[in-house]
Amino acid sequence: MRNFIFVFMTLVWTGLNAQTIIPSGDVWKYNDEGNDLGTAWREPGYDDSSWPAGNAQLGFGDGDENTVLESGHITYYFRKTVQVDDPSVQNGIHLRLVRDDGAIVYINGREVLRTNMPSDSITYDTPASGSASGADENNFISYYFPSDYLVQGDNTVAVEVHQRSASSSDVSFDLELLFENLGEHIYRKRPYLIYTASNTEMIILWQLLTSGSCTFEWGTDTTYASGSINVSEYGDDHQHRVDLSNLTPGTKYYYHVICDGGEFQGTFYAGAEDTDTDVAFYAYGDTRSQPREHNRVAEAILDEISRDPLSQTFIVNSGDLVAEGDSETDWDEQFFSSDYPYINRLLASLPYLAAQGNHERGGELFAKYFPYPMFENNNEGYYYSFDYGNIHFTVIDQFVDYDPGSTQYDWIENDLANTSKPWKIALYHRPGWSAGGHGNNEDVQNYLQPLFEQYHVVMAINGHNHYYARAEVNGVQHITTGGGGASLATPDDSYPNIVTTDRSYHFLKVHVLDDTRMHVDAIRSDGSVIESFDLDNPNLAGKLTRIQDFELSVNDRNLYVHSLREAEILLFDQAGRLLLQKHLRKGLNKITVRSNGIFLVYIRSGRDHMITKILCY
Numbered sequence: 001m002r003n004f005i006f007v008f009m010t011l012v013w014t015g016l017n018a019q020t021i022i023p024s025g026d027v028w029k030y031n032d033e034g035n036d037l038g039t040a041w042r043e044p045g046y047d048d049s050s051w052p053a054g055n056a057q058l059g060f061g062d063g064d065e066n067t068v069l070e071s072g073h074i075t076y077y078f079r080k081t082v083q084v085d086d087p088s089v090q091n092g093i094h095l096r097l098v099r100d101d102g103a104i105v106y107i108n109g110r111e112v113l114r115t116n117m118p119s120d121s122i123t124y125d126t127p128a129s130g131s132a133s134g135a136d137e138n139n140f141i142s143y144y145f146p147s148d149y150l151v152q153g154d155n156t157v158a159v160e161v162h163q164r165s166a167s168s169s170d171v172s173f174d175l176e177l178l179f180e181n182l183g184e185h186i187y188r189k190r191p192y193l194i195y196t197a198s199n200t201e202m203i204i205l206w207q208l209l210t211s212g213s214c215t216f217e218w219g220t221d222t223t224y225a226s227g228s229i230n231v232s233e234y235g236d237d238h239q240h241r242v243d244l245s246n247l248t249p250g251t252k253y254y255y256h257v258i259c260d261g262g263e264f265q266g267t268f269y270a271g272a273e274d275t276d277t278d279v280a281f282y283a284y285g286d287t288r289s290q291p292r293e294h295n296r297v298a299e300a301i302l303d304e305i306s307r308d309p310l311s312q313t314f315i316v317n318s319g320d321l322v323a324e325g326d327s328e329t330d331w332d333e334q335f336f337s338s339d340y341p342y343i344n345r346l347l348a349s350l351p352y353l354a355a356q357g358n359h360e361r362g363g364e365l366f367a368k369y370f371p372y373p374m375f376e377n378n379n380e381g382y383y384y385s386f387d388y389g390n391i392h393f394t395v396i397d398q399f400v401d402y403d404p405g406s407t408q409y410d411w412i413e414n415d416l417a418n419t420s421k422p423w424k425i426a427l428y429h430r431p432g433w434s435a436g437g438h439g440n441n442e443d444v445q446n447y448l449q450p451l452f453e454q455y456h457v458v459m460a461i462n463g464h465n466h467y468y469a470r471a472e473v474n475g476v477q478h479i480t481t482g483g484g485g486a487s488l489a490t491p492d493d494s495y496p497n498i499v500t501t502d503r504s505y506h507f508l509k510v511h512v513l514d515d516t517r518m519h520v521d522a523i524r525s526d527g528s529v530i531e532s533f534d535l536d537n538p539n540l541a542g543k544l545t546r547i548q549d550f551e552l553s554v555n556d557r558n559l560y561v562h563s564l565r566e567a568e569i570l571l572f573d574q575a576g577r578l579l580l581q582k583h584l585r586k587g588l589n590k591i592t593v594r595s596n597g598i599f600l601v602y603i604r605s606g607r608d609h610m611i612t613k614i615l616c617y
Contacts, residue, residue, distance in 0.1 A: 018094060021082055021150075022157065022177040024140070025066065028080050029053050034073035034166075036124040041077055042106040044156040048079050057098065061170025062137065074166050075124045078159040078173060087150035092182035092209075096140040099161055100172035102128030106158040107149045115141070117162060119327045128162040130289065130323050130330075137172055142339055143332075144185040146210045182209065186262040188238065189336040189369070190344050191255075195314055195351035197374050197386035199249040199271030202351065205369070206257065206264075207336075208238040214259040216242045222254050222265075249273045266348035269312055276389035277515050280311035282350065283508040285318030285429070285463025287484035288359055291334045291343065293505050294485030296525045298342035301507055302349070303527065311509065314388065315350045316395075318463035318481060319357025319429035326361040331369060334485075355395050356382045357429040357463065362399070376411055383408055385415045390515055392421035394457075396428035396448070403447055412448070416455035422515040422537055424457045431462040431480045433471035435491035435498045438464050452476045456576050458518065458535055461508070465489055468506050468522055468530055471497040474577040477535065481508050481522070502530040516609060536570060536602065550584075550603055550610065557616050559591040559601070567605035574598055 029051040031037065040046055054067025058078065061071070069076060095113065097103065102116030116130035161173050189207040196203060204216070214231045217224035231240050240259075247253065247270040257264040272279050282301055287294045305312050322330040338344065352370065360366040363382050367375070374384035381400030386393050394415050402408040416424060432444030444460075452460060453474050463482035466489045471478040478497075482489075483506040491501035505525040512518050516537050522530035549564035561569060567584040569591065582591060584603070593599065593616045603610045 019089065019179040020176070021084065021093070021179060022080060022175060024096070024174050024176040025056050026080070027053050027055050028058060028078045028173075030058055030067070030069065030079075031077040032069040032073065034070075034075070034124075037077060041079070042158040042160075043109045044081070044154065046079070051079070056174035057138075057172055058174070059100070059170065059172040061168075062172060064138065065172075069171060071168075071171075072166055074127055074163050076161045076171060076173065078161070078175075079156065081154050081156045082177075084150050084152060084155050087147050087152055089147075090179045090181045091147055092180050092185060093145050093147050093149065094178045094180040094185070095143045095145065096176040096178075097143065098138060098140055098172050098174040100132040100137045100170060101164050101168070102130060102162045103173070104160050105175070108151060108156055109158075110149065112145055112149055113143055114327070114329045115333060117327075117329075119324070122160070122162075126162060128164050129327070131164050132172075136292075137170065140174070140176065141333065142337075144180070144182060144209060146182070147179065182260070182262065184262045184264070185338065186210070186212070186260050187264065187338070188332065190338065190348065191257050191264050191266060192336075192347035193268055193349070193351040194370060194372065195271060195353055195386065195388075196372075199273065199388075200245060200247045202244045202247060202253075202268060202270065203373075204242045204244070204255060204257075206240050206259075208233070208240065208259060211238060212260045214240055214257055216255065216257055218244065218253055218255040220251060220253060222256075224254065224256055226253070250276070264348075267312075268349060268351065272313070272389035274387070274389070278513060279313065279389035279391060280308070280509065280511040281313050281388070281391075282311070282315040283318070283461050283479075283510065284315070284481050284484040284506070285461075286320045286357070286466055286482040286486040287317060287322075288320045288330075288334060288486050289323045290485045290487065291337060291340045293525070294334075295340040295342045297484055297505050297507055298340075298346040300523065300525045300527055302342060302345055304509060304523065305349070311511075312349060315346070315352055316393070316427050316461065317352065317354035317484070318427060318461050319355045320359040320463060320486065321354060321357070321366070323359055324361060325357075325359050325366055326364065328365065331365060353386070353393070353395070353427075355427045355429055356397050356399060358399065363397075377407055381408055383411065385419075387419070387421055389512070390421055391423045391425060391512060392419040394424070394426045396426060398428050398430050398441075398443070402443065409447065413451055413455075416451060416457065423512055423518065424455060426452065426457050426460040428460070428462055430464045431469075431471075431478060432460070433473060433478050433495070433497045434465055435467065435469035435471075435480070435493060435495045435501045436465070437467075437489045437491070449473060449476065453575055453577065456537075458537065459510075459520075465491070467491040468500070468502040468504060469493075469498055470500045470522075470531070472499050472578075473497050474575070475572070477520075479508065479520075479522075481506065483507075483525075500531050504530065506530060536604070549605070552601065552612065552614065554614050554616060557593045557596070559593055559614060559616070561589045561591065561603075563587065563589060565605055567603050570602040570604075572600040572602065574600070576600075
């Protein structure tokens with residue numbers, strides 16, 4: 001068993017003081033008439049002399065506006081021209097934006113930012129694809145760019161702010177622009193980890209704002225003695241990748257990334273030994289749309305790791321990582337933004353393994369940023385599997401056919417049938433058994449559940465509904481963990497098979513104690529526990545230790561157990577379905593079996609177990 005102190009990554013900023021180009025609250029030209037202005041309005045030479053001017057914040061409906069705009073339109077236009085003497089005074093610009101609901105920002109006619117807007121072409125009546133609510137309506141959101149977006153002399157900043165609908169109750173706009181040395185902000189996406197299914201490998205990825213070469217060094221302490229390499233970008237979007245190999249399973253590694261003045265330090269543990277039977281991991285889902293809530297969940301997970309350092313292993317996400325998976329801006333703002341340091345720390349410390357959700361919108365950018373080498377079927381569908389210690393994970397893509405006879409269905413069955421790991425867990429997005437909101441997924445019920453029962457899958461982790469719910473179906477635990485950040489829904493525990501529900505932001509901590517026992521905690525983002533429960537692995541006949549403190553006899557459908565100590569008894573049918581679970585007291589215990597047949601009896605007391613079969617007729 002490992003002993004270690006969990007160390008968060010640290011960021012070192014070597015930036016200079018910021019210099020203001022456009023202050024917040026400044027005067028802007030604006031058009032609030034709801035007209036179709038085409039595209040010419042965003043260009044530097046456009047004649048905006050007839051537009052009125054007013055100080056930001058510009059908008060209506062919140063009561064904090066300096067300039068009140070006319071309501072009832074989808075789109076509002078803003079322009080400002082500023083003088084820049086030397087655009088190279090620092091290597092970056094810092095743009096801070098208030099937008100309710102969506103916006104596109106142009107500098108000298110060039111689009112530099114799109115937020116809460118569709119990724120395709122935009123017209124004057126295109127509604128925002130997302131909404132701003134609560135504090136997000138008036139908070140500044142930070143973005144960083146290379147300073148070469150600016151030119152010497154006049155520079156025109158043009159912004160179009162779009163509403164979700166013309167009947168929106170409010171609109172808000174303000175913008176601040178500063179020169180600022182990029183330093184740590186050269187990272188568009190800070191380093192994050194991917195597990196490869198090999199306990200001797202790890203992938204570290206990051207993305208820069210501009211072209212550049214980086215240095216990566218690693219080792220078993222902060223001398224980084226294992227190696228140092230230069231890392232060039234790949235592809236056409238300033239991405240960087242390091243594939244580490246020949247790692248020692250279960251060993252802690254430190255890494256250090258240096259890119260043009262921006263330094264980053266982190267740690268991870270190489271995967272567990274194949275023979276490890278004591279393994280923990282984390283799970284959550286639906287992290288989209290509200291990164292502040294996701295950040296709080298990430299903070300709670302990191303707090304749990306600080307209390308239990310052995311659990312710095314990996315995390316799974318059941319899908320819907322961002323609101324619009326085909327939008328680069330959503331990945332930048334909602335998942336990888338430097339405004340949310342606990343998410344950054346989580347990604348830098350735990351290898352991240354995710355299923356595709358419906359909001360990934362086909363998965364092109366999902367696969368770009370999470371290029372798992374385990375993807376099956378030549379990436380025509382993002383399904384894969386991996387082992388970690390004594391656990392086997394089957395990750396299912398519900399947006400590719402998985403009905404009987406399909407390529408994915410055959411792969412799922414073959415994957416479950418051929419693993420030798422004692423614990424089998426499935427991960428996918430849409431739940432088979434819902435507690436309200438999105439309904440039951442019949443494909444899970446009709447296609448996956450029979451496979452889960454046949455091959456003794458103990459747990460299916462999903463999301464889609466934004467709450468916590470657990471359903472028990474013939475011995476399989478179906479856990480909806482959709483409280484990773486998206487707006488919460490209210491579950492109904494009266495739905496069939498539902499055992500527990502909770503309306504909260506939360507995560508799962510799963511601790512496999514050995515080949516026979518698993519402990520699960522569902523934990524809210526404030527650290528309080530929704531529920532804790534234990535699971536036993538019924539498919540281990542011949543592997544358990546028989547103890548002699550129990551005598552069993554059967555008369556008709558009655559099972560009599562004479563027990564010399566306190567214990568628990570579990571009864572399973574031949575398919576592995578749990579039929580009952582009861583406490584055994586010292587002395588004679590009578591248990592009524594409700595049907596005829598052959599049954600598996602499993603008794604545990606402390607760390608001792610026994611297993612046997614009985615015939616009831």
